[in-house]
Amino acid sequence: MKTGAVSLSELSVRFNDPSATARFGLIALATDLTSERDLYRQLPPENVAIHVTRVAFQNPTTPENLRRMTPRLSEAASLLAPSGPLKAICYSCTAASIVIGDETVRAAVTAGAGDVPVVTPAGAALMAFSALGTRRIAVLTPYTVETSEPLATYFTARGLSIARFRCLGLEDDRDMARVSDQSIIDAALEANTSDADAIFLSCTGMPSVNVIAEIEERTGKPVVSSNQASAWAMARIGGFDQHRPVEFGRLFSCPLPAPSLGDAA
Structure with a gap:
């Protein structure tokens, strides 16, 4: 129903540059x-x-x-x-x-x-290891052993060696999103070995970016996470x-x- 209260503006519309x-x-x-x-x-x-x-x-x-x-x-x-x-x-x-x-x-x-x-994330991690000059990795996942095994195969098939691989045994990615910072730090330190060049924190659901800097400081090694x-x-x-x-x-x-x-x- 028209009320007569609405009128079309006579001003021209300007648009932002889409490439901005x-x-x-x-x-x-x-x-x-x-x-x-x-x-x-x-x-x-x-x-x-x-x-x-x-x-x-x-x-x-x-x-x-x-x-x-x-x-x-x-x-x-x-x-x-x-x-x-x-x-x-x-x-x-x-x-x-x-x-x-x-x-x-x-x-x-x-x-x-x-x-x-x-x-x-897996392909980006491979690029990250190449950029960092990494050949041997320590790996932490929140997954079960069954879900973690293909990751080990993926990385070794592409020329990386695995110093140690630890998983937390979680089945639900909503639980993975709730893993505490301290748990991630403790598990990453436990997964680390003296001969690992870098540490990989797998899983886009696990909130690992919070603790990358601290783990790097404590180990002296680069840390790569899926989301990072x-x-x-x-x-x-x-x-x-x-x-x-x-x-x-x-x-x-x-x-x-x-x-x-x-x-x-």
């Missing part, structure tokens, strides 16, 4: 309680936007349940396409990207969202070469190594 905002995509699990917060904390605070979509997932976190996300990835990624040109899209699940396969994840995401660099490696890779792909937040570890002082992450992540 660096836009990134994030595909998070439906149960993920950590990735969005961690990425916003670690990416540059100015002129950056993260556009998030979710993919259905049901606990427990087993290799079988993780693989079930595969046919859902393209549809989830397609919801990011209307956001406009994206610098990169991150599929934020370390264990799933390993059991599904980085290349399969990349193909599914680009099928839904178009030609855009795809970051997986993803954020670092996304920042570098996005052109933020000088973004170096020291509170999130030595990795942020490194450039991306060759080949480009778009080919290797």
Whole structure:
């Protein structure tokens, strides 16, 4: 019903330059309680936007349940396409990207969202180890032994050796998101060995970025976490070469190594 109270403004509308905002995509699990917060904390605070979509997932976190996300990835990624040109899209699940396969994840995401660099936490971690000159790693995961085993295979198949691998035995990623800072620190220190070059804290759900700096200080070694490696890779792909937040570890002082992450992540 027209009331006569509304009129069309005669002012012209001005628009901001679309390139003024660096836009990134994030595909998070439906149960993920950590990735969005961690990425916003670690990416540059100015002129950056993260556009998030979710993919259905049901606990427990087993290799079988993780693989079930595969046919859902393209549809989830397609919801990011209307956001406009994206610098990169991150599929934020370390264990799933390993059991599904980085290349399969990349193909599914680009099928839904178009030609855009795809970051997986596992692939980003490999790039991080290369950038840091790491050959031998100590690993901590919150997963069960069954879900952790493919990670050991993934890294050793790509030329890394494992000094020690510890897992916390959790089955639900919502519990992984509640692991305390002190528990992560204690477990990382227990996983560390004298001959490890670096420590890897796996799982995008585990809130590890809080404690990276402390673990690095106490061990004297670089620490790589799933969300930290993803954020670092996304920042570098996005052109933020000088973004170096020291509170999130030595990795942020490194450039991306060759080949480009778009080919290797």
